[in-house]
Amino acid sequence: MALSKTQKNIFTAILFLLPNLIGFLCFTAGPVLLSLYMSFTNWSLRVSTELEWIGLRNYSDLLNDPMLWFFLYNTLYFMLGIPFSVFGSLILANMLVSSMIIKKRRKRFTLAAVILVIGFISCALIAANGSYDIALLLAVLYIAGICGVMWGSTTYRTMFYIPSFASGVATVILWIQIFNPHYGLLNGVIDNVLSFVGIHADLPTWLTSTKSLMGVLPFPESFNNGGFGLGAREAMIIMGVWMTIGGNNMILYLASISNIPESLYEAAEMDGAGSMAKFFHITIPSVAPTTFFIAIMSVIGGLQGGFENAKIMTGGGPAGTTTTLAYYIYTMGFEELRFGYASAISWLMFILVFGLTIVNWKYGNRKMEM
DSSP, X not given: OOOOHHHHHHHHHHHHHHHXXXXXXXXXXXXXXXXXXXXXXXXXXXXXXXOOBOTTHHHHHHHTOHHHHHHHHHHHHHGGGHHHHHHHHHHHHXXXXXXXXXXXXXXXXXXXXXXXXXXHHHHHHHHHTTOHHHHHXXXXXXXXXXXXXXXXXXXHHHHHHHHHHSOHHHHHHHHHHHTOTTTOHHHHHHHHHXXXXXXXXXXXXXXXXXXXXXXXXOOOGGGOOOSBSOOHHHHHHHHHHHHHHTSXXXXXXXXXXXXXXXXXXXXHHHXXXXXXXXXXXXXXXXXXXXXXXXXXXXXXXXXXXXXXXXXXXXXXXXXXXXXXXXXXXXXXXXXXXXXXXXXXXXXXXXXXXXXXXXXXXXXXXXXXXX
């Protein structure tokens, strides 16, 4: 029986899609369904444990597990940095969307030379006083300023996006050195600033501290806030904001802002609107769909993330304050070898991600349409 042209096209399309479909079934759908089945068993790699169907026992144990709620609290705490990342990316994109280059070449070279001379003198004086960390930081800022003067916003866009190309592990190791409480760059800057204004205070110990900005709230003892202050959680939030503020979110906002009709800004200028008024009344409403998309993806990433940074920087400590749900899954599965319990945690995380996404989509989408 001869095949029609439409049937031949469908058959050809299936042949092209088949390798990807097989890969999806074998390496994505299959393991997901297997983990769902195993979440109802006592699956373990221990030889002494025989595989048995235990029903909802893993899920009931989860609800009574105080560590689960502690690690869920940690996960949500780290997500406090999302608004700063999103709004920071929007401000950065708004600054970079217009041309920032000086038109006349002579003025560019003159201004660059002035910045170079001032930078060399100030860095040399600061380094002579022994503040090498401050001198290094200022040198980087002066170099960035010179490049910006010479090549405009393209330079800054490249500089802000470069961290996205860097290896995640290498970046985290760099931040470990920055947060070192004894010779780290951040504490060195804070110490010099406080000394300059005549204030003497104990510097944060960052990755070795259980303190948090929520330490004043009456949480249960299992939440281990360690009192009010800057600790490991805040350190990881700071690093997370720095890593995302100039990344893909900035690129999305750049594309969105570039598509706003220039006539809107011109009409606002004719009505006497300033830069701030145009930003809040034109730019922000115009990029609302992009903000909605970034917010949803950030929430999903926040609930699923936290493993790589915590594993490298703190090992989940101190006292479990940087352990997230993703890290807890790894601990239960690959350290405790309780894969059934780890699968149950994974599906609990799926329910949280799916539920928050539905809520955001329903109510966020409604606000976008208003």
